Amino acid sequence: MKTIIEPFRIKVTEPLKVISRQERERALDKAHHNVFLLDAEDCCIDLLTDSGTGAMSTEQWAALMLGDESYAGSKSWKKFEHTVQEITGFKHIFPTHQGRAAEGILAQTRLQPGHVVPNNSHFDTTRANIEFVGAHAEDLLCPQGLDTQLDAPFKGNMDLDKLSQCLQTHGPENIPFCMLTVTNNTGGGQPVSMQNIRDVKALLSDYDIPLILDACRFAENAYFIHEGEKEFQEKSLLEIAQQMFSYADGATMSCKKDGLANIGGFLACNDDHWAQDFQNALILREGFPTYGGLAGRDLEVIAVGLGEALAYDYQVYRHATVEYLSKRLLAKGIPLVRPAGGHAVFLDAKGFLPHLPPSRYPGIGLVNVLYLEGGVRAVELGSVMFARRNEAGEETPAPLELVRLAFPRRVYTQSHFDYLIEVIGQVWEKRDEVSGYRITQQPKLLRHFTCHFEAIDAA
Numbered sequence: 277m278k279t280i281i282e283p284f285r286i287k288v289t290e291p292l293k294v295i296s297r298q299e300r301e302r303a304l305d306k307a308h309h310n311v312f313l314l315d316a317e318d319c320c321i322d323l324l325t326d327s328g329t330g331a332m333s334t335e336q337w338a339a340l341m342l343g344d345e346s347y348a349g350s351k352s353w354k355k356f357e358h359t360v361q362e363i364t365g366f367k368h369i370f371p372t373h374q375g376r377a378a379e380g381i382l383a384q385t386r387l388q389p390g391h392v393v394p395n396n397s398h399f400d401t402t403r404a405n406i407e408f409v410g411a412h413a414e415d416l417l418c419p420q421g422l423d424t425q426l427d428a429p430f431k432g433n434m435d436l437d438k439l440s441q442c443l444q445t446h447g448p449e450n451i452p453f454c455m456l457t458v459t460n461n462t463g464g465g466q467p468v469s470m471q472n473i474r475d476v477k478a479l480l481s482d483y484d485i486p487l488i489l490d491a492c493r494f495a496e497n498a499y500f501i502h503e504g505e506k507e508f509q510e511k512s513l514l515e516i517a518q519q520m521f522s523y524a525d526g527a528t529m530s531c532k533k534d535g536l537a538n539i540g541g542f543l544a545c546n547d548d549h550w551a552q553d554f555q556n557a558l559i560l561r562e563g564f565p566t567y568g569g570l571a572g573r574d575l576e577v578i579a580v581g582l583g584e585a586l587a588y589d590y591q592v593y594r595h596a597t598v599e600y601l602s603k604r605l606l607a608k609g610i611p612l613v614r615p616a617g618g619h620a621v622f623l624d625a626k627g628f629l630p631h632l633p634p635s636r637y638p639g640i641g642l643v644n645v646l647y648l649e650g651g652v653r654a655v656e657l658g659s660v661m662f663a664r665r666n667e668a669g670e671e672t673p674a675p676l677e678l679v680r681l682a683f684p685r686r687v688y689t690q691s692h693f694d695y696l697i698e699v700i701g702q703v704w705e706k707r708d709e710v711s712g713y714r715i716t717q718q719p720k721l722l723r724h725f726t727c728h729f730e731a732i733d734a735a
């Protein structure tokens with residue numbers, strides 16, 4: 277059959293309300309034009325994030341009831357540790373309440389002011405955790421990854437020349453570790469090839485610098501490797517994931533993505549000395565090492581979810597969904613990041629709204645008009661999230677102005693996507709009327725979550 281169907285059927289439903297345009301206008305005003313500040317029930321199709329928003333399977337709901345809530349050495353911890361070790365091969369596993377807690381522990385224990393951390397592209401919380409301890413986060417994405425229109429595989433790869441340059445400029449003594457984000461969320465959800473992971477590892481080995489995977493979407497990345505690198509066509513996604521992790525010395529993970537869970541994460545490593553520091557920080561900030569930041573039932577859910585994320589038919593369906601939306605938007609001439617990423621479709625806000633310069637935040641203009649038009653909630657990945665600011669508050673715009681439509685896992689059906697295509701199509705028709713924005717109030721760190729905006733004319 278040509279039709280790829282959802283590899284599940286629906287057992288529990290959740291009502292979805294569509295409020296009127298006037299109500300949406302009032303809601304957005306009240307939220308200071310920042311969709312993060314909207315009430316979720318005022319959103320019709322909520323594509324703000326794929327993080328923690330997925331639907332659990334019957335196996336996961338059943339596992340929830342098996343949660344062993346013992347403080348130390350619970351059965352649930354054993355299951356969690358066994359599963360994570362089977363997939364990653366790491367010696368030491370530390371459960372955390374979510375990915376950023378793992379990043380925080382890594383940054384606080386390993387970094388000092390003046391240190392540099394290379395990555396293909398740092399996610400916002402990763403960058404913030406690194407900068408919070410006075411270190412510098414450097415993005416070394418391959419040039420193909422910056423060309424939103426180039427339809428090439430593995431655009432999440434790290435640029436090896438830039439990495440080599442970075443190692444020589446800063447010196448290995450100032451680079452306690454290097455990261456690779458699989459898939460590369462910030463750069464359009466693009467995958468990293470096994471060859472690139474190998475090459476990065478080989479280069480780092482010459483300088484004795486550990487490699488840490490930001491593994492949030494490791495299963496989606498494994499699927500891309502299966503489809504795109506001939507050598508892996510006959511391998512299972514589990515075998516591919518195991519090989520990806522085999523080149524790394526540790527990992528940070530948000531189980532809210534490819535753990536198919538609503539909360540959770542982990543930090544992992546092989547080094548005993550690192551593990552001792554991680555354990556001390558974990559006990560201080562998260563909890564006893566056998567539960568970390570999680571309840572026993574969460575550990576159970578994640579143990580099941582990690583396995584389900586590596587099921588081939590699940591990944592085929594997930595990628596088909598992303599393709600479904602992406603193909604239909606491209607057919608309307610709507611500028612997108614190409615090829616489609618693993619967990620989202622990324623609209624190119626610069627191409628969509630060429631009348632708005634980065635200083636007017638075209639991504640926010642697009643996000644807000646999508647909400648007003650059809651109650652669709654998306655997120656800006658552009659200059660609000662990633663611009664660099666100097667002491668005087670002057671901004672260097674982000675290299676890309678994207679709007680991410682992230683797909684919660686196993687949540688929306690084809691008709692939800694058809695509705696979404698209609699909403700985006702209508703916005704495309706009247707794109708010249710979309711206004712830009714300015715920031716009226718912002719916090720020091722991670723401003724996109726809580727800052728306030730005001731609409732301004734395009735000129």
Ligand SMILES: Cc1ncc(COP(=O)(O)O)c(C=O)c1O
Pocket residue numbers: 327374375376377399401402457461462490492529530531532540541
């Ligand atoms: C690539 C990447 N790294 C880290 C994180 C942080 O994970 P969490 O939201 O669980 O703290 C995210 C979350 O979206 C992510 O996409």
